[in-house]
Amino acid sequence: MNKKVSLKDIAQKVGVSTALVSYVLNDKRQNRVGKDLAKKIKKTATTLNYRPNQIAKSLKTNKTNTIGLIVADISNPFSSQIARAIEDEAEKNDYTVILGSSGENAEKSAKLINIFLERQVDGIIICPVENTQAQVRYLHKINIPFVLLDRYFPEVKANHVSVNNFGAAYMAVDHLIKQGYRNIGMIAYKTSLVHLQERTRGYIEALRNNKQSFKKSRLKELKMGCTQQEVEKAIDQLLKQPVDALFFTSNTLASCGIKYINKLHIQVPNDLGIVSFDETEAADLFYAPLTYIKQPIDEMGKQSLHILLDKISGKKKMITSNIDGELIVQRSSVLE
Amino acid sequence: MNKKVSLKDIAQKVGVSTALVSYVLNDKRQNRVGKDLAKKIKKTATTLNYRPNQIAKSLKTNKTNTIGLIVADISNPFSSQIARAIEDEAEKNDYTVILGSSGENAEKSAKLINIFLERQVDGIIICPVENTQAQVRYLHKINIPFVLLDRYFPEVKANHVSVNNFGAAYMAVDHLIKQGYRNIGMIAYKTSLVHLQERTRGYIEALRNNKQSFKKSRLKELKMGCTQQEVEKAIDQLLKQPVDALFFTSNTLASCGIKYINKLHIQVPNDLGIVSFDETEAADLFYAPLTYIKQPIDEMGKQSLHILLDKISGKKKMITSNIDGELIVQRSSVLE
Structure with a gap:
């Protein structure tokens, strides 16, 4: 390996003292240094490819200022947006995020947890997948700071x-129902994940409290990761009953669904009302812009990071946070 | 820390020999073990939270079977889809991907490279951002296997x-032009990144070879990360000239653009033709489904991984791969 760039190299290039470079690069006493000079020092460090001796730094502080994040499926916009929200907040707090995607697979989740632990992250944020209760218990047992995000196991x-x-x-x-729809179908997932079961429970309770009977035939439960064809088949079966409105339990299902409904030339909202849980890029561009539940992604990202930082700094108290979503009403669910 | 789960613990729980568990978990001689039994052993290992001694394993093989991936912005669908493609291919090759997002920021890119190097990944795939030439030269100098993806520096x-x-x-x-559009505008980025400059060069050359003059006023160059308002302003300026078609250099710009065009009630494709570089979820749901350049994301992911694995296994030869995109013609660019 080549000789590493030192603080001295940077100091010489900029023409300041080594101590000053150290202050700036460690974000200390910045008020003592002019903004432009601090910027110049940082830029020179980047250009020369200065690598602080992280291992030595870790030994001193016993921290790596790195956290691990495990999302359920990086190709889902919910995952990538929440990753971005956590990244942004971590950056503000001088933490760097390394990320893994479990692809809704428990074995891969275990692998990623091991990789993060062996690479000495200070803590982990996890969107846990099915059948990973033992992994969560293990993290608890070895006393590593962690926070579950979006999903959790009540037990x-x-x-x-x-x-x-x-x-x-x-x-x-x-x-x-308040809009006048009377035969509301739901396309949901068949899953042991409680956060998704809760959505189905919300559907059933809203029907009951409005004195509409819940019919099992109107609730289609598809497996996670189902295909476009499977969604289309479920919609066909619901339309035949017939239903006059559809509630999709996820952005992925809604996105498949409106592509198909677009093809069928069904008149939304008059022949069919639609509401989706979570956003899709497409929500605003469908000819009848979609009504959807906006998940508080930024807030979820921020809160999970700050709870994790509290744990890292030694706070023991258990914290759980349950944030309300927001219903964004657009044309797809408002009878004309 | 609690006592770690050993191979023996798994063997006792399943009721087989420790050697057999070792065979299965190290993916050796699997043909000697029945499929169901192998599955049971793996499942038990997961349930018990078995963590192979990765450090010991690494010392033996000098490999960690982990690669680092640095994308430019995880919240962009291009980044998250390419991450997924690399993940899937890595999984098939018994590698795990850890991921960082540089957010188009050179300092953050340097930080992530350091984190990955200190955590001993076997190699790195990078979508490099502006002003990171020194970082690439450094990786070359220290002889770590790496591949640039999507972007590169000719020098x-x-x-x-x-x-x-x-x-x-x-x-x-x-x-x-072949469709009959005569005043084609382009919304591009002002950037030093060659892959984006190449798109602008393609626009200019296509005009010239078709004997249409290139007018500077029809090329709007926005800064990367520009706002919806800035895109709207650029579109206003182009429509005034007027132009009869728009070519967007990225999915983000196209997505902002069609939301605005939708609001303006402009008739696509007859009053305005549209083509976008790269896909957006929205492409198919805009009332005139968008013509776009389909990037070969899966192939890019696969190739970059396999080039990296070749490097990791010691191959010295430089490999560069340039893959053609595909024009997906839909209604937004076909005069009726």
Whole structure:
């Protein structure tokens, strides 16, 4: 390996003292240094490819200022947006995020947890997938700071940040009923994940409280990762009953769904009302812009990071946070 | 820390020999073990939270079977889809990907490279951002296997995988001209990144070869990360000239653009033709489905991974790969 760039090299290039370079690069006493000079020092460090001796730094502080994040599927916009929100907040707090995607697979999740632990992250934020209760218990046992995000297991004690899924789903279906829709179908997932079951429970409760009977045939439960064809088949079966409104439990299902409904030339909202849980890029561009539950992604990202930082700094208290979603009403669910 | 789960613990739980568990978990001699039994052993290992002694394993093989991936902005669908493609291919090759997002920021890119190097990844795939030539030269100097993806620096020798950006942009603009559009504007980025400059060059060349003059006023160059308002202003200025077609250099710009055009009630494709470089979820749902350049994301992911694995296994030869994009013609660019 080549000789590493030292603080001295940077100091010489900029023409200042080594101590001053150290102050600036360690973000200390910045008020003593002019903004432009600090900028110049940082830029020179980048240009010369200065690498602080992280291992030595870690030994001193016993921290790596790195956190691990495990999302459920990086190709889902929800995952990539929440990753971005956590990244941005981590940056402000001088932490760097390294990220892994479990692809909704418990074995891969275990692998990623091991990789992060062996690479000495200070803590982990996890969107846990099905059948990973043992992994969460293990993290608890070895006393590593961690926070569950979006999903959690009611039977396993853990800090977590989630959306009020029941409340948001209830609000969506209640809105459809208040608009005059009478035969509301739901396309959901068959899953042991509680946050998704809560959405289905919200649908059923909203029907009951509005004195509409819940019919099992109107609830289609597809497997996670199902194909466009499977969504189309479910929609065909619902339309035949017939239903006059559809509630999709996820952005992926809604996105498949409106592509198909677009092809079928069904008149939304008059022949069919639609509400989706979570956004899709497409929501605003569908000819009848979609009503959807906006998940508080930025807030979820921020809160999970700050709970994790609290844990890293030694706070013991369990924290769980349940944030309300927001119903964004657009044309797809408002009878004309 | 608690006692770690050992191979023996798993063997006792399943009721087989420790050697057999070791065979299965190290993916050796699997043909000697029945599929169901192998599955049971793996599942038990997951349930018990078995963590192989990775450090010991690394010392033996000198490999960690982990690679680092640095994308430019995880919240962009291009980044998240390419991450997924690399993940899937890595999984097939028994590698795990850890991921960082530089957010188009050179300092953050340097930080992530350091984190990955200190955490002993076997190699790195990078979508490099502006002003990171020194970082690439440094990776070359310290002889760590790496591949640049999507973007590259012509002046810096490095293995890279990219799209034929010039050819794809040329094809898009040539298509608009063949359709009869005569005043074609382009919304591009003001950037030093060559892959984006190549798209602009493709636009200009296609105009010239079709004997249409290139007018500077029809090329709007916005800064990367520009706002919806800035895109709207650029579109206003172009429509006034007037132009009868628009070529967007990225999915983000196209997505902002069609949201605005939708609001303006402009008739696409008859009053305005549109082609976008790269896809957006929204492409198919805009009332005139968008013509776009499909980037070969899966192939780019696969190739970059395999070039990296070749480097890791010691191959010295420089490899660069330039893959053609595909023009997907839909209604937004076909005069009726």
